[in-house]
Each structure stands twice: as C-alpha cells, then as structure tokens.
Amino acid sequence: MKTKTRIAAVVASAVGVFAVILVVMSILHSERVDAITVTFIGPGEEVRDKPILGIGKKDLAPDYRLDVVHTGGKHRCATVPNRSAAQGIKFTVAKDVPVSQIQELVLVEADPLGHQTMARVQLSGKAISADGYRFDVASSRSFKVGLDWFFSTAVGKAISLGVTLGIAIVIVMMFI
Numbered sequence: 001m002k003t004k005t006r007i008a009a010v011v012a013s014a015v016g017v018f019a020v021i022l023v024v025m026s027i028l029h030s031e032r033v034d035a036i037t038v039t040f041i042g043p044g045e046e047v048r049d050k051p052i053l054g055i056g057k058k059d060l061a062p063d064y065r066l067d068v069v070h071t072g073g074k075h076r077c078a079t080v081p082n083r084s085a086a087q088g089i090k091f092t093v094a095k096d097v098p099v100s101q102i103q104e105l106v107l108v109e110a111d112p113l114g115h116q117t118m119a120r121v122q123l124s125g126k127a128i129s130a131d132g133y134r135f136d137v138a139s140s141r142s143f144k145v146g147l148d149w150f151f152s153t154a155v156g157k158a159i160s161l162g163v164t165l166g167i168a169i170v171i172v173m174m175f176i
C-alpha cells in the first residue's frame with residue numbers, strides 16, 4: 001500500500017510538472033493574427049485594372065486579396081473589390097493562425113480577368129514594408145491557439161501521451 005501511494009504521488013507530481021510546462025509554452029505561442037492592414041505607400045502609381053470597354057471608372061480600382069501562408073497551409077482573406085489601398089485596407093483573418101507559424105504574406109490583385117501578385121513579405125515584426133506596400137499586423141492572445149500549437153509539437157505529443165499513461169496508471173492502480 002505504501003509503495004502504491006508513493007508511485008501515485010510521483011505520477012501525480014509528474015502530471016503537475018507537465019501541466020505547468022504546458023501552460024507556460026502555450027502562453028508563449030498563443031498569439032494569433034486578428035487582422036492585417038495593407039496600405040499602398042508607393043513610390044509610383046497604385047495598380048489599376050486594365051480599362052475595358054463598358055467597364056465603369058469605379059471598377060478600375062484594384063481588387064486586393066491577401067493570402068496568409070503559414071506552416072499549416074494557406075489562408076485566403078476575402079477579396080476587397082474596387083478599392084484603393086492608399087488609405088489602408090483591413091483584412092480580417094477569420095481562421096486561427098498563430099503569428100509564430102506565418103511564413104509569408106502575399107498581396108494579390110485579384111482582378112476577375114487575371115490575378116497578379118503585387119507584394120510578398122516575410123513576417124519580421126508587426127509592421128513590414130515591401131514592394132510599395134506596408135503591412136500592419138494586429139494580433140491577440142488566444143488560449144486555443146496556444147494549445148493547438150503545443151499539441152502539434154513532438155514534445156506536446158509526448159507529454160499528452162505521458163499524461164494519458166499517467167492517468168491510466170492511476171486508474172489501474174485504484175483497482176489493484
């Protein structure tokens with residue numbers, strides 16, 4: 001009985017340590033992207049659609065789309081039709097994308113007649129300029145994003161296995 005109690009105590013404290021590591025690591029990786037504001041800063045003229053007979057002047061304004069490339073894939077933000085980015089266009093990121101997993105931001109002029117990549121940047125801070133555009137990243141902390149990140153790592157997988165085994169051992173021991 002004494003040995004059993006000791007083993008149970010060791011398992012319980014190991015689970016406790018795992019829990020603390022889990023929380024700390026998750027907080028460190030819990031920042032998610034909320035929105036990215038793209039502003040045309042030049043030099044030169046902002047891109048416009050090719051004038052075609054029958055298309056109004058208003059439609060010549062660019063149709064921007066922002067793609068967020070991350071380690072888990074690519075998230076396409078909604079296209080904002082016929083709007084200049086001179087005053088800034090805010091792209092909301094609907095999906096949970098951790099800031100630490102962003103590889104690249106790609107600004108596309110998604111004209112119905114042909115797409116064109118306007119700018120491509122690697123995230124190196126909260127405000128990056130490239131190819132005549134500035135990208136301002138707004139983020140916030142999300143517990144879910146932190147947990148998702150944690151359990152996607154090898155350490156997280158090992159720990160979740162360890163915790164599962166620990167709980168299983170405790171349950172088994174209760175019946176011995």
Ligand SMILES: [Ca+2]
Pocket residue numbers: 049058059060061062063081082111
């Ligand atoms: Ca247009």
